[in-house]
Amino acid sequence: MEQTEQSKSRYGMVVDLDKCTGCGDCVVACAIENNVAPAEQKATERTGITWLRVYPVTNGEAFPAHDAVFVPMMCQQCGHHTPCVSVCPQNAVEVDPTTGIVGQIPQRCLGCRYCMTACPFHARYFNWWDPEWPAGTEAQLNPDVAPRMRGVAEKCNFCHGRLHAARTRAAAEGKSNIASPAYTPACAESCPAQAIVFGDLADESSDVARLSKAHDTFRFLSKLGTEPKVYYHSAKEWVRKMADQSPAV
Amino acid sequence: MNITRRELLTLAGGSVLGTLFTPIPWKLLDDSAIWTQNWSRIPALRHGPVSYRLSACPLCPGGCALNVRCVQGRPVSLGAVPEHPVSNGVICATAYAGHHLATHPLRLHQPYAFNGKTGESTLLPMNEADIASRLGGQVRKIAQSPSDGVIAILDQRPGRAISAFYQEFLAGFPGSHYVVAPGADDPTLSALSALCDFKDLVPSYDFENARTILSFGAPLLDGWGTPGRMYAALHNRAQKGRTLIQAEGVHSRTALQADTWLPLMAGTEAAFALAVGHVIIQEGRYPALVARHVRNFPEYAELTRAFAPERVAQVCGLSAEQIIATARAIASGPSIVISGGNPAGGPFDTGTETAIAALNVLSGNVGCSGGVLLRAAVPAPVHAPKPAVSLATIPDHSIKVLILDAAASGNTYPLALLTRKLVRQDAVVVQFSAFLSSQSGAADFILPVPAPFESLEEVQSPAGADRAFFALSSPFMSASDKAVDPVAFLSRVATAAGLAIPQAASTEVLLKQRSEAIFASHRGVVTGPAGTRMQMKDTVSADDVWKALTDGGYWIDDSTRQPASIPSALPAAISAGQQAALSGTPSLPEGTFRLMPFGWRGATMTAAVAPVMSKLFQESNLRALGGRLHINPATAAACGLADGESARITTAAGTLTMPVVVDASVMPGLLHAAVGPVPNKTATATRPESEGILALCSLQDDGSWRFTEASMGKA
Amino acid sequence: MRFKGPMLFLAGILLALCIGWFAFPMALYKSEPQPLQFNHAIHTGEQNSMTCEMCHEFAADGTFKGIPSIAKCAECHSAPIGTTQNEKTLVEQYVTPQKEIPWKVYSRQPDNAYFPHAVHVKKAEIKCEECHGPHGSSDHLPVYQVNRISGYSRDIWGHNISGIPSHPWEGMKMDRCVRCHAERHRDDSCLDCHK
Incomplete structure (x- = not known):
């Protein structure tokens, strides 16, 4: 069989915080797309599962100098010394060399939650309960994403189910490897403000590559050197400053 | 043969060793590992052919188009329809999860009698026919002696085909009320309708051409109107030369996005609006035509005289300069002043709403591009005989039978607004609802209607929309046998009461009549599910229109010719409350x-x-x-x-x-x-x-x- | 008796081997009848000379439809062809009421496996037989044996309980995928095949 040349892409995102209104479309669209179960009755902000979570962040000033932005925070897809990969004792996490997507295999996961501790972005979540939907809703799950089981960690994988579908489609049409992402993750697709741009950072001509180099674009906790592939943009200085502050414990 | 214990242990030891060389331990380990990935506590996925179909969202009056992804006919996800002229490829978070509502734990699957009012709070299963005959008896008594209390229907989303049916039904009862739910109409446009004579036309906002938008806490970027329209109108405002000024005491999501946020003291909205009016008049920034043709102009000028920005600034938490700048912004070009209401806070009091609405009249923006425009209503087969009233105008303790409509308004209101209108004894409240809601607390009988996306529902342009629009939320799930059609139920009540009240077979029949009326109007364009556009005047038959609508298409009206002049007035007086607010x-x-x-x-x-x-x-x-x-x-x-x-x-x-x-x-x-x-x-x-x-x-x-x-x- | 101890030990080993290699597979798997008998050979044979893809089609979005739906059968079998009982059942119980045949699928994979037929069949041009074996020429369906613990067909593990395939196409476990991928240098990422 002929060996097809594999492209080395780096899938990434640029999120414009100045555009985000905090509507929550992306959060719900993500949960529906990726078969994330509704909260267990006792679940809280700490124990719930939100692959994509929008954090309201304020400037800490008193009314009326108060200002706020909404920060959509998903797995930042670290490209260098990826913390969750380094700590996983099970090899359940890895960086895909062709896409740069940090993948998590729930079936391999042991549930030790080292990765959750290691993740500087709190982008990993643990299944404290069985994934449970109200009776009848199971029939409406997305067949392209497998539900996870109790006792494993999970996180955003840039809607890998959609990448699979795009690959299937491309192969059926007789195309070779899809070089640039021929799909849009659910969050980017659902954003009414078009604040999320997704694409291949390695493709210099792509919007996402151009925007990632734009003025006032930054990454969270870039001082850690993990090279996240999710970029943010804000014209507000306090937002950019906040990005490199370690979260208060 | 005599087998000793030691020999038995030797045999067992051999077996254990032997077992290690069989597949038993290894295969069992493998299979049980797979079993843990496959047990019943993890739902199994159902694969099948993928298909897409169009529908429209009935979860609020926004009228957003939906693209439904189905696997083997079951809905798996809802999405927006790109480049849809009404919803612009946007739906809200509530809609993204809309297909899960049919299996909601609070879903009602059969009719109930509820005695929550007595404090016991028990749902007693009933059958529909029993409720219809009991209600029929009540209704017959009301028709005979209306002095003991009247019948009223609360419509959550006025203007639908079923609304006209409610009105016709009520026309048969003397003293009955057709009530529009609080918050169903846009409060600023309602106040404007009291100031201006729009005749048969419907006022709407022309956000797309406005230069300045002054919003008194309207959640314009947080669910107001059709979200896709608001995003399109308010995005990249700088390029479009548009300014959004948000005046409210909370740094809300809209305020965060606004060009100017005025942290206005809650409760001083009227004083602020009148101060803005004061500046516009004092600086002569109103169009000359307004002074000449608008009624009560001198009285309004006199009224606002007391509301000098310096004085108002002391009570409303803003500076006089901010008030003056706001007034100049509004007067400088096409502008909209809107209060918008709040989904749970409702409108402001009438005085405040009038003061806010009046700024649109004063700045000469009624009937002008970029201000408040008029549009025609969606064609209807019958002219509704019973005018709508608001709850406030109904005397307390006068309603004997109250029927609560099932449509999702997107809003809520205090139940006391309803309950204080009920007669003190033997009042009957009937709720149509797919879910047990907080409103059910006031109900005596609850009738389960189909859940969203289980039946045909009417979707129209929301309050404030710039064009008349009509679509159907076409079902992609099947309703249960026990689901009640309100139209069929009320017809059954009429039969049980032996009254000659208009009867109709079902909601679907009413919708089909409406589709025929739209066809007969020869107005607008019907767009089919595949994007095919048909001018209504070229459309061959009413069936084509019905087919396009039931398949997820939509109808959009032609733009309405604006009347040459709109008789308008400004408020001449103001309530005592605002005067007090001003006193400092x-x-x-x-x-x-x-x-x-x-x-x-x-x-x-x-x-x-x-x-x-x-x-x-x-x-x-x-x-x-x-x-x-x-x-x-x-x-x-x-x-x-x-x-x-x-x-x-x-x-x-x-x-x-x-x-x-x-x-x-x-x-x-x-x-x-x-x-x-x-x-x-x-x-x-x-x-x-x-x-x-x-x-x-x-x-x-x-x-x-x-x-x-x-x-x-x-x- | 001399060597009684070692003999007994050996007997224990032999007993365990017998149970493990012969009784255990019989206990582990349960035979389940298919709803109908199906003769691939008649369809693919000289008389009809159909190819695999004529029934096992791809959908428009590139996904593989697997076992054809009853509508596909109905294209030819709207009325019984021949007089066999099977044919009668097919038409009366499934084709006429448009009811899908509840086939038990020998190659059913877990939900977390993503196997795009299009990539393997169209792009890599792998023959159906390489994975599924020559059942296209079989004249009856093999007995469907379900694993009582995992719930999957015996064909996933392979008929040989040792896991060593007796035929190259036997077994559909992950190691089989991995081996083939490694040979073709396609062993990139877990998420390539898992969802």
């Missing part, structure tokens, strides 16, 4: 606060939201969870409260304990109380949720409940 005295006594309920459209307590909405409310703090009180750190400190602690709120209507969220986006002195859903997948439909903070709101004579004086202490 602190409007609230020491130690009291202003309680202001707020909600998120489509996710208030009257509506069920899908359990997965817990991602916004419970598993993150992106949205305010219902029953939380947001207060400024200064307010919290004054009452000795810390974040997460419980506060006891007392108003004239009662006392309630609720947890506090310390939030610097709320103005000091304001109690911003979230009225929202509690998404809970394990809930069971046994008793309705309480209406929470809404029970504490004091109801004004005009039916508004926006602000309530309250005291607060640590619980």
